[in-house]
Amino acid sequence: MGVEICVEGLTKSFGHQVIWQDVSLTLPAGEVSVMLGPSGTGKSVFLKTLVGLLKPERGSITIQGRDITKLREHDLYEVRKLFGVLFQDGALFGSMNLYDNIAFPLREHTRKSESEIRRIVLEKMDMVGLIGAEGKLPGEISGGMRKRAGLARALVLDPEIILFDEPDSGLDPVRVAYLNQLIVDLNAQIDATFLIVTHDIASARQVPDNIGLLFRRELVMFGPRAELLTSDEPVVRQFLNGRMQGPIGMAEEKDAAQVEQELAQIDDSPRVQELTPRLLPGPGITRPPRWQAIARSEAQLHQKEVAGA
Numbered sequence: 001m002g003v004e005i006c007v008e009g010l011t012k013s014f015g016h017q018v019i020w021q022d023v024s025l026t027l028p029a030g031e032v033s034v035m036l037g038p039s040g041t042g043k044s045v046f047l048k049t050l051v052g053l054l055k056p057e058r059g060s061i062t063i064q065g066r067d068i069t070k071l072r073e074h075d076l077y078e079v080r081k082l083f084g085v086l087f088q089d090g091a092l093f094g095s096m097n098l099y100d101n102i103a104f105p106l107r108e109h110t111r112k113s114e115s116e117i118r119r120i121v122l123e124k125m126d127m128v129g130l131i132g133a134e135g136k137l138p139g140e141i142s143g144g145m146r147k148r149a150g151l152a153r154a155l156v157l158d159p160e161i162i163l164f165d166e167p168d169s170g171l172d173p174v175r176v177a178y179l180n181q182l183i184v185d186l187n188a189q190i191d192a193t194f195l196i197v198t199h200d201i202a203s204a205r206q207v208p209d210n211i212g213l214l215f216r217r218e219l220v221m222f223g224p225r226a227e228l229l230t231s232d233e234p235v236v237r238q239f240l241n242g243r244m245q246g247p248i249g250m251a252e253e254k255d256a257a258q259v260e261q262e263l264a265q266i267d268d269s270p271r272v273q274e275l276t277p278r279l280l281p282g283p284g285i286t287r288p289p290r291w292q293a294i295a296r297s298e299a300q301l302h303q304k305e306v307a308g309a
């Protein structure tokens with residue numbers, strides 16, 4: 001059931017620019033985690049580092065007992081087969097129609113027959129609502145359709161680990177709702193481990209088991225959904241409420257006195273009772289119980305209730 005990813009003390013720089021440092025977190029097997037953070041904090045860089053496309057300067061990423069930051073290209077190629085990745089820009093081949101784009105990983109990594117490939121490609125295209133668009137080129141369709149084609153392509157190899165970089169950007173609100181349901185259903189059905197980067201707070205509130213937040217070159221927090229949604233940490237609260245008041249500024253960091261003044265003027269202390277319920281899988285789909293997630297989250301809620309009583 002899914003694969004755990006254990007990240008320890010990870011640091012990534014480009015030249016002298018440190019993107020983030022000393023990031024440690026565990027993506028529990030079979031759970032859905034969301035990574036949040038202001039634009040430019042290195043969320044996409046984090047996903048690319050997890051698949052081994054970028055090399056960190058320090059730290060380890062352990063998957064199935066192997067530190068993938070230490071692997072040679074050949075072994076990395078094997079590990080990559082565990083992943084289904086949707087990059088932020090979709091990364092479709094411009095000269096290939098949607099069918100061939102989505103079939104590409106199957107032709108590249110498997111020995112399946114064309115009829116078997118056809119079955120899988122059409123199944124995934126149906127899943128993301130793209131039936132009928134097989135012959136279209138990426139340049140001929142809308143941004144949202146390209147996004148969905150990228151999603152279908154990320155799923156064809158039945159990955160154990162699914163990384164989605166802003167799967168919902170460029171989608172209308174109804175499609176975002178369908179996409180969220182699709183993610184929850186998929187997770188219940190295929191049991192993969194998910195990490196999703198999103199700017200959509202409503203999705204972040206409803207979909208994941210765990211939430212993380214990157215800010216100022218650090219992982220500010222990573223933990224059960226309920227922990228972050230009820231957190232008093234100023235950065236976490238500002239971000240999850242989409243507010244201007246707080247430590248996160250438009251371009252640069254605010255000074256401490258201003259932040260304190262701003263925070264004194266608002267009271268939006270979140271309460272456990274107001275937690276958005278997690279989205280459930282659709283009818284007929286049962287999620288195998290994630291006992292660890294349930295235990296962590298209940299322990300968390302209990303603590304909050306005791307503290308708030």
Ligand SMILES: Nc1ncnc2c1ncn2[C@@H]1O[C@H](COP(=O)(O)OP(=O)(O)OP(=O)(O)O)[C@@H](O)[C@H]1O
Nearest residue numbers: 014019037038039040041042043044045046088199
């Ligand atoms: N290959 C690269 N070489 C040099 N710098 C890079 C490279 N890739 C990313 N960066 C830098 O790393 C920083 C983080 O970029 P990243 O794309 O991960 O941000 P992000 O959190 O995904 O932002 P957004 O929410 O806007 O997508 C940026 O300053 C970017 O310029």
Ligand SMILES: [Mg+2]
Nearest residue numbers: 043044088165
């Ligand atoms: Mg990004």
